[in-house]
Amino acid sequence: MEPPELVLLREANGKVFAVEMAGGERKIRGIGRINPEFTLAGLEIGDRIKIGTKLFTRIQPGLPELRVSMTRRAQVITPKDAGFLIAWMGIGQNDRVLEAGFGSGGLAMHIARVLGPNGHLISVERREEHAEVGEINLRRCQSTFSDFCSWSLIHGDVADSTEQIRNIAGGIDAAILDMPEPWHAIPSVETLLRVGGRLACYCPSPDQLATSWSSVEEAGLTVEWAGEMIERRWALTKRGGVRPSNTPIGHTAFLLIAVKAPEEEE
Numbered sequence: 001m002e003p004p005e006l007v008l009l010r011e012a013n014g015k016v017f018a019v020e021m022a023g024g025e026r027k028i029r030g031i032g033r034i035n036p037e038f039t040l041a042g043l044e045i046g047d048r049i050k051i052g053t054k055l056f057t058r059i060q061p062g063l064p065e066l067r068v069s070m071t072r073r074a075q076v077i078t079p080k081d082a083g084f085l086i087a088w089m090g091i092g093q094n095d096r097v098l099e100a101g102f103g104s105g106g107l108a109m110h111i112a113r114v115l116g117p118n119g120h121l122i123s124v125e126r127r128e129e130h131a132e133v134g135e136i137n138l139r140r141c142q143s144t145f146s147d148f149c150s151w152s153l154i155h156g157d158v159a160d161s162t163e164q165i166r167n168i169a170g171g172i173d174a175a176i177l178d179m180p181e182p183w184h185a186i187p188s189v190e191t192l193l194r195v196g197g198r199l200a201c202y203c204p205s206p207d208q209l210a211t212s213w214s215s216v217e218e219a220g221l222t223v224e225w226a227g228e229m230i231e232r233r234w235a236l237t238k239r240g241g242v243r244p245s246n247t248p249i250g251h252t253a254f255l256l257i258a259v260k261a262p263e264e265e266e
């Protein structure tokens with residue numbers, strides 16, 4: 001089902017508000033009480049509108065705007081880790097990529113943006129209520145970007161979905177597992193991976209990293225990179241210089257990337 005149209009309004013101070021063109025009259029934080037279907041009807045990209053005392057411009061959504069306005073349920077993978085995984089694993093045009101769990105679709109949105117019209121993203125999620133939220137976010141991307149990839153959503157446990165994935169895509173070029181116990185799925189996902197393809201695990205805790213590490217090695221893969229991406233933001237000072245901002249350096253997860261190397265000749 002298509003999610004309701006999302007209209008993005010940018011205030012003069014740079015704040016962006018995402019408004020769903022459904023739901024009738026309501027109070028929208030930062031904007032005020034409006035009925036979007038009435039107040040915003042006919043507003044084109046680039047048009048300005050005054051609501052109360054504030055002036056807004058309707059803007060074209062890009063991935064950053066869709067990301068900040070996404071519907072959330074499960075914890076999402078943010079650009080810090082998504083960008084690194086995509087770059088290190090070499091995910092790009094025409095690839096067939098498997099990701100599980102799909103959750104709110106945070107990672108899926110980033111992957112889908114780089115696969116191009118001939119790429120294929122296969123998302124697997126075992127909790128119906130999480131998949132429903134993720135699907136809203138992915139469908140929004142699909143209706144925003146004309147060069148969107150093929151997308152398949154499988155409801156179920158990724159460890160039991162091997163045949164379904166094979167039927168959809170043949171093999172896969174890359175797989176990213178963001179779930180509490182990826183080691184249950186690693187042996188079956190490895191069988192789908194082409195030689196030279198890469199599998200990554202997103203592990204919030206060191207224990208998960210350690211168990212995933214031994215599991216990918218038991219499956220015959222070679223670990224290429226394991227560690228944590230640290231993001232440190234800087235800010236402008238009152239005097240016009242820059243300095244590390246007061247934003248704390250937070251932990252998201254340890255990442256593990258392994259490659260399926262060709263078998264050694266005897």
Ligand SMILES: C[S@@+](CC[C@H](N)C(=O)[O-])C[C@H]1O[C@@H](n2cnc3c(N)ncnc32)[C@H](O)[C@@H]1O
Nearest residue numbers: 074076077101103104105106107126157158179
């Ligand atoms: C942290 S969330 C994933 C977030 C998602 N990657 C994102 O960026 O928005 C973890 C998800 O994995 C799902 N999950 C856990 N084990 C699974 C399995 N064996 N197969 C499929 N999904 C699984 C959970 O239901 C949950 O929605």
